[in-house]
Amino acid sequence: MSTPASDYSLAELMICANAQAYANDGEVLVTGIGVLQRLAASLAMLTTNPGIMMTDSEAWILSTPNPVGKRPADFVQMNENWMGFSRIFDNVWSGRRHLTGGPTQIDRFGQSNISAMGGDYQKPKVQMLGVRGFPGNSICHANSYMVPAHGKRVFIEGECDVVCTIGYNPERLPKGYSFDEIDLRCVYTNLGVFDFNGPNRQMQIVSLHPGVSVEEVIENTGFEVHVPATVAVTAAPTEEQLAIIRQMDPHNMRSKQLKDNPPGVRA
Amino acid sequence: MNKQMSLQEMVGQLRDGMTIGIGGWGPRRKPMAVIREILKSDLKDLTIVAYGGADVGMLCAAGKVRKLVFAFVSLDFIPLEPYFRAARQGGELEVMEIDEGMMLLGLRAAAWGCPFIPTKVGLGTDVIKFNPDIKVIDSPYDDKEWVAMPALKLDAALVHVDRADVRGVCQIKAPDHHMDDWFVRAADKTYVTCEEIVDASAFADPVEARSVFWERNFTTGVALVPGGAHPSSCSPNYGFDSPHFQEYNASAKEGGFAAYFDKYIKDSSEEEYQAKVGGLDAIRKLPQPVY
Numbered sequence: 001m002s003t004p005a006s007d008y009s010l011a012e013l014m015i016c017a018n019a020q021a022y023a024n025d026g027e028v029l030v031t032g033i034g035v036l037q038r039l040a041a042s043l044a045m046l047t048t049n050p051g052i053m054m055t056d057s058e059a060w061i062l063s064t065p066n067p068v069g070k071r072p073a074d075f076v077q078m079n080e081n082w083m084g085f086s087r088i089f090d091n092v093w094s095g096r097r098h099l100t101g102g103p104t105q106i107d108r109f110g111q112s113n114i115s116a117m118g119g120d121y122q123k124p125k126v127q128m129l130g131v132r133g134f135p136g137n138s139i140c141h142a143n144s145y146m147v148p149a150h151g152k153r154v155f156i157e158g159e160c161d162v163v164c165t166i167g168y169n170p171e172r173l174p175k176g177y178s179f180d181e182i183d184l185r186c187v188y189t190n191l192g193v194f195d196f197n198g199p200n201r202q203m204q205i206v207s208l209h210p211g212v213s214v215e216e217v218i219e220n221t222g223f224e225v226h227v228p229a230t231v232a233v234t235a236a237p238t239e240e241q242l243a244i245i246r247q248m249d250p251h252n253m254r255s256k257q258l259k260d261n262p263p264g265v266r267a
Numbered sequence: 268m269n270k271q272m273s274l275q276e277m278v279g280q281l282r283d284g285m286t287i288g289i290g291g292w293g294p295r296r297k298p299m300a301v302i303r304e305i306l307k308s309d310l311k312d313l314t315i316v317a318y319g320g321a322d323v324g325m326l327c328a329a330g331k332v333r334k335l336v337f338a339f340v341s342l343d344f345i346p347l348e349p350y351f352r353a354a355r356q357g358g359e360l361e362v363m364e365i366d367e368g369m370m371l372l373g374l375r376a377a378a379w380g381c382p383f384i385p386t387k388v389g390l391g392t393d394v395i396k397f398n399p400d401i402k403v404i405d406s407p408y409d410d411k412e413w414v415a416m417p418a419l420k421l422d423a424a425l426v427h428v429d430r431a432d433v434r435g436v437c438q439i440k441a442p443d444h445h446m447d448d449w450f451v452r453a454a455d456k457t458y459v460t461c462e463e464i465v466d467a468s469a470f471a472d473p474v475e476a477r478s479v480f481w482e483r484n485f486t487t488g489v490a491l492v493p494g495g496a497h498p499s500s501c502s503p504n505y506g507f508d509s510p511h512f513q514e515y516n517a518s519a520k521e522g523g524f525a526a527y528f529d530k531y532i533k534d535s536s537e538e539e540y541q542a543k544v545g546g547l548d549a550i551r552k553l554p555q556p557v558y
Contacts, residue, residue, distance in 0.1 A: 057558035059442035070557055084443035085292060089368045093388075111392075115364065116355065121397050123358030128347060130339035135366040136388035166391025174390040174403075176411030182391075 002238040010190055011036055011254045013209055013264040014146065015245055016237040018100055018188045019044040021144050027051035028142075029061075029097040035068055035253050037100040037146050042248045043241060059084045069251040089136070098142040098185070104128060105153075105160045106145060108203065108223035110167035110184045110196050112138075113160035121162065131164040138165030142183040148258050150189035150220050157222035168201040190258060191217055193234055198226030207232040211266030236264065269433045272488040274304040274537060277458040280488070281310055281423060284333075288374070288419070288454055289317040290426035290447035291499060294342045294507045296439075297322045298427040298460050300495035300537050305331060307532060316374075316419050318367065318446065320499060321515060324350035327360065328524035334361040336419060338370055342512055344556070349519030363398055365389070365416075371446055373419035378452035383415035390414055424454035427496045429504065431461040435486025436470055438478050441502040448480040456487040460495040462504055494541050494550040505553040511544060 018040030022030050030052045032041035042065035045052040054065050056077055063078040083091065091097065103112035114134060118125025137143055143165070147154050159169070166172065168179050179201060187194040187203070191212045198204030204226035205217060214227055237245075245254070255261045278301065281287065291297035302322045312333040317323050319340035326332050328350035340351040354360050365373070372384040385406070389395050395403055395414060404415045426447045428437040437459050439447065451457045470476045498508040498515070518527040531543055541547055 082442075085367075085445055086371060086449070089371060093368070115393075119356075121393075124355060127352045127355035129341055130337055130364055131366055131392070131394060132339045133367040135390075135392045135394050136368045136386075138392070139387050139390055163391075163393040163396075169391075172391045174387075174412050175405075176409065177390070 002240055004236045005239050005242050008237045008242060008264040009255065010209065010262045010264050011258050012237050012242060012245060013234060014188055014190065015040045015043060015254065016241050017193050017207075017234055018144070018146060019048065019241075021100065021186055021188075022052060022098055023048040025049060025052070025098050025142070027053070027096070029053045029055070029091055031055070031097065031099040033099070033101045034146060034257070035249075036148075036257050037102065038068060039245055039248055039254060040100065041065070043244055046244050046248075047241065053080070055083055055088075065248060067248050067250055069249070069253050093136065093140045095141045097140075098144070099137050100144040100146055100188070101134070101137075102146050102148070103164070105156050106147070106187065107156055107158065107160045107167070109159070109169035110201070110203065111160050111163045111169060112145060112165045112167070113162050115162035115164050117161045124161070131162070134164040135166070138167070138184075139182065142185050144185040145187045147187060147189040150191040150217070152220060152222040155221040155223060168196060191220065194225070198228075202226045204228055205231050207234040209234045210236075210264065270435045270486060270489045271433050271464070272490055274300055274460070274490050274492065277301060277488055277490060278304045278308050278310065280456065280458075281305070283310060284312045285422040286314040286316065286420065288421040288424045288450040289315065289322050290424065290445060290450050291320065291322070291496070292318045292443075292445040293320040293339070294344075294499045294512065295320070296427055296441060296445065296496050296501050297499035298425040298495065299497060299499055300427075300460050300490075300492040301425045301458060302326065303532050303537065303540060306528065316370070316421060316450075318370070319351065320348065321512065324348040325524070327351050327354035329528065332360060334363070336363040336365065336370065338365055338367040342516070344509065345512060345516050349516050350524055353519060363400070365394055365398065365401070369394070369414070369416050370419065371449060372416040374446060374449035374453040376416065376418035377420040378449060381418060383417050385413040386416050387411075387413060389416075419453060421450065421454035422456065424450040424457045426450060426457065427460045427501065429461065429501070430463045430465045430469065431459055431486075431489045432465055432467045432469065433489065434467065435459065435483040435489055436467065436479055437461065437481065437486060437489075438470065438475065439480060440478055444478075444480050451481045451485045457485050458488045458490070459486055460490045460492040462493045462495070462501060464489070464491045492537055494547045495537065497541065497544060497550050500553070500556065502555060505551050506555040508544065508550070508553050
């Protein structure tokens with residue numbers, strides 16, 4: 001049924017890789033924060049996991065994902081139930097959710113930061129959003145990350161300037177908890193796919209995108225990445241997947257998410 | 268019973284040092300007319316609790332905020348609020364930075380008269396490290412530790428709604444009423460601005476009564492201020508004013524808040540403010556955002 005595509009962008013490759021994150025999740029709320037993440041969630045809902053639920057980012061759970069960007073005047077979204085912001089917690093604190101966010105910093109413990117950077121906490125050099133719902137997300141349900149520019153500014157050498165999510169830092173393990181209760185899944189970057197299933201929950205390479213070397217990953221990561229005995233190449237999108245992505249992104253917003261919109265297979 | 272009052276009367280009931288909760292979410296349904304009235308007043312040393320947008324940014328820029336309780340401050344399509352950012356980077360603010368859900372729990376605890384609500388949210392993160400006032404406690408029922416999210420008791424809540432009657436029955440027809448009901452229930456006094464004053468009979472239809480999210484004995488005062496959420500949105504009546512937010516955002520780079528304040532708010536009534544931004548008819552035509 002599936003036809004591997006020969007011509008695809010790196011953004012499309014990352015969407016398809018991220019979509020795979022949800023294949024075995026069953027009936028969960030999937031939230032993709034960002035255009036690529038949202039397209040990945042939509043693709044998964046329309047292919048590998050029809051049990052997925054998504055929101056319209058405002059107040060409704062949808063039976064069919066909304067395309068991203070401006071929609072025609074006669075577009076009718078397929079609401080399934082009301083889910084205002086207060087009710088979101090009632091659902092997601094149950095654990096029935098998988099979120100892919102896009103943090104500014106990720107450290108060797110899998111902790112992440114979207115709050116503030118540099119300086120000290122009372123007077124940060126760069127104030128960002130604030131912790132938002134990240135603390136609760138990280139301790140209640142599955143989380144993945146997407147990183148459009150894999151480098152040492154994101155994968156930092158030390159600990160995050162503001163630790164917004166619980167990760168696998170032994171010094172921060174709450175009393176009575178086991179790290180088995182923390183469900184940090186995968187990191188999808190412009191270089192490859194990673195998880196935290198290396199020795200002692202170390203970040204390790206799952207697959208590298210076509211043309212990417214292990215050395216390039218090591219050079220661009222501020223902490224040690226585990227390199228397993230076999231490193232796969234990230235699977236190419238299929239023509240069927242690309243067709244769905246085009247439907248869900250009619251204005252080609254995906255082409256503006258990565259610098260210079262590089263091809264999926266390096267020239 | 269008639270709870271109608273002017274914006275000036277509302278702000279006249281607020282005091283220096285009060286803890287004030289502001290309804291809405293980011294750039295959505297913020298009681299901006301009351302915020303503008305506070306900006307023109309002598310009020311100071313406020314503790315603000317909010318899912319923040321330009322309300323928080325403006326109050327910070329005007330030096331009204333001593334302490335901010337927040338999970339984020341954002342204009343959504345402009346992710347980083349410029350004046351909140353400047354206040355933080357200038358080291359001016361005392362903060363309690365907490366998870367969005369922890370804020371909801373704090374408001375619920377206040378509403379229910381509990382000193383705290385236990386949660387696992389915040390464990391393992393800097394939320395508990397940077398907030399020594401938020402205690403982590405043992406459970407009487409299991410061997411785990413829990414965050415004791417303290418009640419966020421408010422002296423006053425400020426919210427903007429679609430319709431209200433003069434007794435303070437308030438209706439929000441937007442897709443989401445956000446946490447407004449919990450801000451109201453956590454507060455000693457609630458001041459409401461509305462797009463329209465209606466007769467009590469407007470709520471007789473059960474469909475209409477379903478979008479009333481708190482009971483009138485929580486409403487202290489009601490002011491009729493159509494367009495009063497501008498430049499934030501008041502769905503389904505109007506969207507947020509993107510060009511205005513862009514000008515506001517740009518003012519942080521050139522001119523500063525004083526220039527924005529002098530141009531739009533200083534010495535201006537709400538009617539004069541609205542005339543400067545194009546008038547109520549133009550506000551009501553602002554397109555709904557697409558998410």
